[in-house]
Amino acid sequence: xxxxxxxxxxxxxxxxxxxxxxxxxxxxxxxxxxxxxxxxxxxxxxxxxxxxxxxxxxxxxxxxxxxxxxxxxxxxxxxxxxxxxxxxxxxxxxxxxxxxxxxxxxxxxxxxxxxxxxxxxxxxxxxxxxxxxxxxxxxxxxxxxxxxxxxxxxxxxxxxxxxxxxxxxxxxxxxxxxxxxxxxxxxxxxxxxxxxxxxxxxxxxxxxxxxxxxxxxxxxxxxxxxxxxxxxxxxxxxxxxxxxxxxxxxxxxxxxxxxxxxxxxxxxxxxxxxxxxxxxxxxxxxxxxxxxxxxxxx
Amino acid sequence: xxxxxxxxxxxxxxxxxxxxxxxxxxxxxxxxxxxxxxxxxxxxxxxxxxxxxxxxxxxxxxxxxxxxxxxxxxxxxxxxxxxxxxxxxxxxxxxxxxxxxxxxxxxxxxxxxxxxxxxxxxxxxxxxxxxxxxxxxxxxxxxxxxxxxxxxxxxxxxxxxxxxxxxxxxxxxxxxxxxxxxxxxxxxxxxxxxxxxxxxxxxxxxxxxxxxxxxxxxxxxxxxxxxxxxxxxxxxxxxxxxxxx
Numbered sequence: 001x002x003x004x005x006x007x008x009x010x011x012x013x014x015x016x017x018x019x020x021x022x023x024x025x026x027x028x029x030x031x032x033x034x035x036x037x038x039x040x041x042x043x044x045x046x047x048x049x050x051x052x053x054x055x056x057x058x059x060x061x062x063x064x065x066x067x068x069x070x071x072x073x074x075x076x077x078x079x080x081x082x083x084x085x086x087x088x089x090x091x092x093x094x095x096x097x098x099x100x101x102x103x104x105x106x107x108x109x110x111x112x113x114x115x116x117x118x119x120x121x122x123x124x125x126x127x128x129x130x131x132x133x134x135x136x137x138x139x140x141x142x143x144x145x146x147x148x149x150x151x152x153x154x155x156x157x158x159x160x161x162x163x164x165x166x167x168x169x170x171x172x173x174x175x176x177x178x179x180x181x182x183x184x185x186x187x188x189x190x191x192x193x194x195x196x197x198x199x200x201x202x203x204x205x206x207x208x209x210x211x212x213x214x215x216x217x218x219x220x221x222x223x224x225x226x227x228x229x230x231x232x233x234x235x236x237x238x239x240x241x242x243x244x245x246x247x248x249x250x251x252x253x254x255x256x257x258x259x260x261x262x263x264x265x266x267x268x269x270x271x272x273x274x275x276x277x278x279x280x281x282x283x284x285x286x287x288x289x290x291x292x293x294x295x296x297x298x
Numbered sequence: 299x300x301x302x303x304x305x306x307x308x309x310x311x312x313x314x315x316x317x318x319x320x321x322x323x324x325x326x327x328x329x330x331x332x333x334x335x336x337x338x339x340x341x342x343x344x345x346x347x348x349x350x351x352x353x354x355x356x357x358x359x360x361x362x363x364x365x366x367x368x369x370x371x372x373x374x375x376x377x378x379x380x381x382x383x384x385x386x387x388x389x390x391x392x393x394x395x396x397x398x399x400x401x402x403x404x405x406x407x408x409x410x411x412x413x414x415x416x417x418x419x420x421x422x423x424x425x426x427x428x429x430x431x432x433x434x435x436x437x438x439x440x441x442x443x444x445x446x447x448x449x450x451x452x453x454x455x456x457x458x459x460x461x462x463x464x465x466x467x468x469x470x471x472x473x474x475x476x477x478x479x480x481x482x483x484x485x486x487x488x489x490x491x492x493x494x495x496x497x498x499x500x501x502x503x504x505x506x507x508x509x510x511x512x513x514x515x516x517x518x519x520x521x522x523x524x525x526x527x528x529x530x531x532x533x534x535x536x537x538x539x540x541x542x543x
Contacts, residue, residue, distance in 0.1 A: 002423050004423075200404070207364065208394075208465070214390075
């Protein structure tokens with residue numbers, strides 16, 4: 001292809017966009033609406049997933065020992081636990097640590113009355129899991145270990161978090177399905193309008209002897225530009241909404257803000273920008289490709 | 299000796315530009331017989347009118363020449379190319395051998411006169427510097443040098459047809475096919491277009507004109523092929539419009 005033809009194709013693509021301004025705006029609006037919904041949904045779900053993950057990370061199973069166990073035996077129990085697939089890390093908490101932590105958390109200055117450590121027999125392991133849904137299996141295993149006196153775990157918390165995870169997955173699949181269906185419907189309608197607008201033009205080009213590539217290229221350039229603009233608009237809108245929403249939550253609902261950890265805008269956008277631009281450009285390319293293809297066999 | 303089933307390839311004389319060899323066209327969708335075994339040869343430099351009533355097969359004949367359709371049986375050669383054997387990807391290159399003018403002009407409405415004409419050159423990847431030289435030249439020939447910036451809707455029917463003619467001719471095709479070129483024009487503009495076609499023919503371009511315009515056909519005294527119900531009923535040098543009634 002000649003350089004002049006390449007630039008002609010680019011120029012025509014941009015011009016086509018302005019020539020069919022209403023059609024271009026309709027296409028941009030369609031893509032932007034779909035990607036706005038997608039972006040909002042993605043931001044909410046990523047934050048929700050992050051909150052659940054943080055909550056999961058704080059949930060531990062505690063293992064106490066039989067009386068009179070030697071340090072070596074306790075260490076061996078620790079090694080057995082660490083070898084399990086479910087376990088991400090373990091902490092050994094000795095009696096002094098346990099008492100200090102208890103004092104600090106619950107007694108404060110009233111602890112001065114205690115001369116001995118009342119938690120002498122409370123040495124234990126805190127076990128953190130890779131996935132909270134594995135808790136039941138892990139507890140069953142821990143119960144079989146010799147030297148373990150009892151195990152503290154909250155099945156309710158584990159069940160709630162596992163349930164939340166499942167709920168997020170179901171909602172994600174459902175909403176993505178709905179968004180996809182809406183997008184396909186809107187985009188196919190826009191493409192149909194595009195076909196009727198371009199039918200005559202494509203026919204003329206083909207009669208004059210234009211190759212499929214020559215006819216298609218400006219439309220593809222146009223589709224690409226429309227797709228990228230259609231993706232950039234919702235990204236900008238979501239960016240400002242996200243920052244504003246975070247500021248409002250921190251300012252007016254500081255309690256929520258201190259309990260739940262929201263992701264910074266940069267983290268969300270590190271994925272959202274390439275994905276949205278990719279989808280936008282893809283929709284634009286496929287849409288324009290389909291529009292032209294139907295009329296190339298003239 | 300085994301004879302084999304390979305069909306004998308017809309030898310086309312160098313002077314024969316368009317050859318319909320026993321061409322039949324049946325439309326697959328409704329089974330109607332549009333052309334029934336027609337044979338017709340048009341030589342280089344000919345000026346031929348194709349006339350006939352609606353349903354006589356004129357439009358099908360044009361569509362076959364444009365390679366919009368392919369024959370159901372028989373062979374069609376244009377400029378030595380067997381159109382039945384032409385692949386889809388070879389069609390654009392073939393069409394660059396043809397200049398085409400339609401009754402409804404078929405100009406790109408959102409481009410000016412210059413761009414409409416230049417478009418045909420861009421398709422064949424003519425360098426910009428040549429386009430800038432060729433377009434004004436051809437617009438002068440068709441008498442529209444001063445209107446290169448106008449959009450199609452700012453032009454009269456006759457002027458639009460001249461733009462279509464300029465676009466058809468700019469790549470110097472050996473054949474010009476005109477489908478009812480005066481169908482949307484008043485008598486004065488019709489005659490001007492026909493005079494232009496005659497001048498172009500005098501420069502060596504073969505011209506095929508499908509028309510209903512009795513007066514022009516009778517006046518111009520060119521070769522006239524008359525069709526009826528898918529067959530050629532007469533083919534006369536310096537003929538006239540045969541009155542069906």
